Amino acid sequence: xxxxxxxxxxxxxxxxxxxxxxxxxxxxxxxxxxxxxxxxxxxxxxxxxxxxxxxxxxxxxxxxxxxxxxxxxxxxxxxxxxxxxxxxxxxxxxxxxxxxxxxxxxxxxxxxxxxxxxxxxxxxxxxxxxxxxxxxxxxxxxxxxxxxxxxxxxxxxxxxxxxxxxxxxxxxxxxxxxxxxxxxxxxxxxxxxxxxxxxxxxxxxxxxxxxxxxxxxxxxxxxxxxxxxxxxxxxxxxxxxxxxxxxxxxxxxxxxxxxxxxxxxxxxxxxxxxxxxxxxxxxxxxxxxxxxxxxxxxxxxxxxxxxxxxxxxxxxxxxxxxxxxxxxxxxxxxxxxxxxxxxxxxxxxxxxxxxxxxxxxxxxxxxxxxxxxxxxxxxxxxxxxxxxxxxxxxxxxxxxxxxxxxxxxxxxxxxxxxxxxxxxxxxxxxxxxxxxxxxxxxxxxxxxxxxxxxxxxxxxxxxxxxxxxxxxxxxxxxxxxxxxxxxxxxxxxxxxxxxxxxxxxxxxxxxxx
Ligand code: XMP
Numbered sequence: 001x002x003x004x005x006x007x008x009x010x011x012x013x014x015x016x017x018x019x020x021x022x023x024x025x026x027x028x029x030x031x032x033x034x035x036x037x038x039x040x041x042x043x044x045x046x047x048x049x050x051x052x053x054x055x056x057x058x059x060x061x062x063x064x065x066x067x068x069x070x071x072x073x074x075x076x077x078x079x080x081x082x083x084x085x086x087x088x089x090x091x092x093x094x095x096x097x098x099x100x101x102x103x104x105x106x107x108x109x110x111x112x113x114x115x116x117x118x119x120x121x122x123x124x125x126x127x128x129x130x131x132x133x134x135x136x137x138x139x140x141x142x143x144x145x146x147x148x149x150x151x152x153x154x155x156x157x158x159x160x161x162x163x164x165x166x167x168x169x170x171x172x173x174x175x176x177x178x179x180x181x182x183x184x185x186x187x188x189x190x191x192x193x194x195x196x197x198x199x200x201x202x203x204x205x206x207x208x209x210x211x212x213x214x215x216x217x218x219x220x221x222x223x224x225x226x227x228x229x230x231x232x233x234x235x236x237x238x239x240x241x242x243x244x245x246x247x248x249x250x251x252x253x254x255x256x257x258x259x260x261x262x263x264x265x266x267x268x269x270x271x272x273x274x275x276x277x278x279x280x281x282x283x284x285x286x287x288x289x290x291x292x293x294x295x296x297x298x299x300x301x302x303x304x305x306x307x308x309x310x311x312x313x314x315x316x317x318x319x320x321x322x323x324x325x326x327x328x329x330x331x332x333x334x335x336x337x338x339x340x341x342x343x344x345x346x347x348x349x350x351x352x353x354x355x356x357x358x359x360x361x362x363x364x365x366x367x368x369x370x371x372x373x374x375x376x377x378x379x380x381x382x383x384x385x386x387x388x389x390x391x392x393x394x395x396x397x398x399x400x401x402x403x404x405x406x407x408x409x410x411x412x413x414x415x416x417x418x419x420x421x422x423x424x425x426x427x428x429x430x431x432x433x434x435x436x437x438x439x440x441x442x443x444x445x446x447x448x449x450x451x452x453x454x455x456x457x458x459x460x461x462x463x464x465x466x467x468x469x470x471x472x473x474x475x476x477x478x479x480x481x482x483x484x485x486x487x488x489x490x491x492x493x494x495x496x497x498x499x500x501x502x503x504x505x506x507x508x509x510x511x512x513x
Contacts, residue, residue, distance in 0.1 A: 002200055003047035003192050005029045008036065010054030010064050010082050016326050018050055018080065018171045020368055021179065026194035027186050028201065030366050031326075038069035048076040048190035051083025053169065057133050058085045059097055065090075076162035076190040078182075081131055084165025088156065091163075094137035098150070101132040106148040108155070108168060115159045116188035117145060117166075121177040127154070127168035128175045134167070162189055198371070198378045202234070205363050209238035213319060218361065220321035221307050222247040222273065223393065224261040227323030227364060229385050230376040234363050235321045236271050237379065243321070244272050246310045248303060251279030251409065252395030255417040264382050278306045286397060286404045292513035295404065299394040304352055311356060320358040324365055325372060327467075369467070389434045390468055398513045402441040412439040414492045415458045422484045423462060423476070432474040435462035437488070438501075438512045446496035455496035458488055462500075463510060471505040 005022050009015040009031050022029035032041070034054075041049070049070065056063045063086075071077070071090050079087040085095055108127040110118045127148070135153040138144060145155040148168075157164040164185060170178030186192045213235075220232045222245045236243045245265065249258045258275075265271040285298050311317060353360055364372055376386040396412055397404050416437040423435045442457040460481070465471040485498040501508075 002028050002196060002204060004044060005048045005050060005186070005190075005192070006036075006041060006044070006046045007031045007050045007052055008034045008066060008070075008083070010034045010052050010086070011056070012053035012080075012082070014169060014171050015052040016368070018052055019326075019366070020371070021171050021182055022050070022186065023196065023371070025179070025183055025186055026196050027192050028196040034064050034066055036067070038067045038073060041070070042073070046075050047192055048078070048186065050185075051077065051079040051086060053081030053083060053130070056082065057097065058082065058089045059095060059133055071163065074161075076185070077164065078185045078189075079163075079165035080171070081167060081169060084156065084167055085131075085133055085135065087163060087165050088135045088139065088142075088153075091142070091158075092139040093135050093142065093156075095133050096136045097133050098131075102129045102134075102148070102150045103131075104129065105174060106150065106154075106168070108146050108148055110146045110155075112143050112145045114143070115145060115157050115164070116184050117155065117157055117164055117181060118177075119184050119188065120180045126174070126176045127170075127178070128172050129154075129168050131167055135165075164189065198374045202237075202375060202378050205234055206238040209235055209361060209363060212361070213239050213242065216242065216318040217314060217316050218243045218319040218321055219311050219314060219317050219358075220245045221303075222261065222265065224253060224257055224385075224388075225323070225391060226369070226372060226376060226386060226388050227325060228321075229265075229323075229381060230372050230379065231321050231323035231362075231364055232265075232271060233269055233379045233381055234375070235361060236269070241272055244274060244314050244317075246307055247273055247275045248306050248310075249275060249277050249279060250282040250299065250303065250306075250395065251406075252282065252299070252397050252404075254391070254396065254420070255413040260384065264385055268382060269380075274310055276306055276310055278302070281306070283404070283406060288403060290402050292398060295397045296394050299397060303393075308352060308356065311352075311358075317356075318359060319361050320353055320356075321361045321363070323372075324362045326364075326366055326368055389436075392511060398511050399436060400439045401512060408439055411456070411492060411494050412437060412458075415439070415488045415495060418487045418491065419460055419462075419484055422480060422487070426477070426480050428474075428476070428480075430464055432462040432476075433465040433471070434468070434510060435460075435474070437461075440512075444497050448496065453496045455494050457497045457499060458492075458495045459499045459501050459512065460484060461510070461512070463505070465505075465510070468510060469505075471510055473500075473502045473504060476500075 005027050007018050015031050019029040019031050106129045108125050110123050134151050141158040142156050144153045148154045154167045170181040222228050232245050265273050285302050289295050373386050392398050400408050419437045438459040440457045446453040462474040463471040464474050
């Protein structure tokens with residue numbers, strides 16, 4: 001039985017980071033809402049609990065609280081920031097609002113080494129703080145384990161009950177020894193085995209999917225992207241032929257991509273794939289549309305329409321697989337995240353599950369992108385799929401500024417293939433995170449041979465980034481830029497000028513749209 005740590009999410013921006021750190025330390029971890037009742041948790045046999053931070057103050061009425069049985073359960077607990085204050089309050093400590101919130105780096109001074117929480121952590125170390133309240137008097141049985149200049153109780157613990165709290169954020173890299181603290185909690189205090197790996201996740205998911213699906217049929221939309229590829233392969237591992245994948249070729253993919261995707265899934269992974277050539281259909285719908293948001297909406301609707309037609313041809317389908325990742329789950333909860341919504345509107349097959357009475361299977365819901373790549377490798381997916389660059393659902397339509405036509409798509413595909421081939425072939429450190437060509441409607445005069453040209457401007461975008469949320473333009477070597485430029489202008493008809501995009505995100509976005 002896999003030992004599982006649950007993170008109770010009190011609305012922290014870092015809850016997912018905590019889960020990921022725990023998994024990195026070899027322990028399986030899932031996030032659950034803060035108000036999950038103890039009986040629900042108990043049924044899952046938690047090996048330890050971590051209470052996340054949160055934006056609220058425990059001192060205000062209506063602050064999120066947890067089931068009181070949790071503190072009494074005997075399961076080892078680590079409260080982080082708000083989580084620590086909540087435990088402290090619930091066991092009878094006294095808290096006060098600080099005159100001024102403490103935010104940013106601080107020096108943690110360890111004052112008590114009778115517990116293993118700070119084993120391997122020097123007496124003074126840098127931690128990251130973000131709080132407005134502070135514990136000023138401890139409850140019975142608890143010891144103060146460390147402090148910062150502004151926070152008297154920056155860490156506390158009751159070794160008998162195995163309940164600990166840290167006011168700082170051990171999950172962020174700015175806390176120098178944060179990883180060691182989490183490691184001590186998991187290994188020394190909760191005595192967990194730390195033997196979890198992606199293969200264990202794989203086996204467990206396969207088992208769960210098999211039990212849930214039983215003899216029913218499942219469908220999945222393959223986009224060629226990593227997420228749907230991994231989700232489909234995982235489900236196929238569980239239920240084999242009961243899964244039908246639908247690959248909608250909307251004609252907005254990069255050069256050679258649709259053949260590559262089909263070859264990988266059919267020949268290499270032996271998935272049951274229905275390919276739909278919808279290129280004409282999408283082009284007709286897109287004709288004359290210049291507004292990027294309109295393009296996205298039209299493509300999204302059309303995609304659902306095609307997918308639904310195919311789905312209806314398969315008798316007795318009960319489940320729909322979706323490659324939703326943890327960040328998608330978070331984004332869909334925060335309406336202010338505009339980009340998140342955009343991404344969702346295409347990525348999800350819209351209201352289809354309700355309309356067709358399908359139940360969702362989302363096996364990647366608890367994972368991050370890099371974890372999904374690791375899972376893909378554990379499933380033996382080929383590297384050209386696992387390491388694929390992020391690619392917008394509406395595809396090249398958002399990289400053509402203005403009208404999308406078959407001709408303009410061909411132009412962009414040819415230019416983009418050159419950008420990718422040249423950058424792939426260069427030995428760059430760091431290798432850019434994403435790189436592509438953009439076809440602009442700008443025309444300018446040039447001279448080629450003895451003749452005057454009046455042709456399009458292509459922009460080249462190459463960025464370094466961690467997650468696409470922020471980005472810097474890649475400092476590509478001049479010789480590489482020169483090769484890209486001269487090859488595109490010489491090899492792609494209708495292009496006579498190249499510009500390199502040197503804007504960061506923010507203020508620009510990655511895609512031009
Ligand atoms: P922006 O342009 O918003 O892009 O800075 C950030 C990252 O998201 C990718 N992107 C998408 N990915 N569906 C996706 O799966 C989409 O509709 C979509 N739009 C943008 C973009 O390529 C970049 O990596």
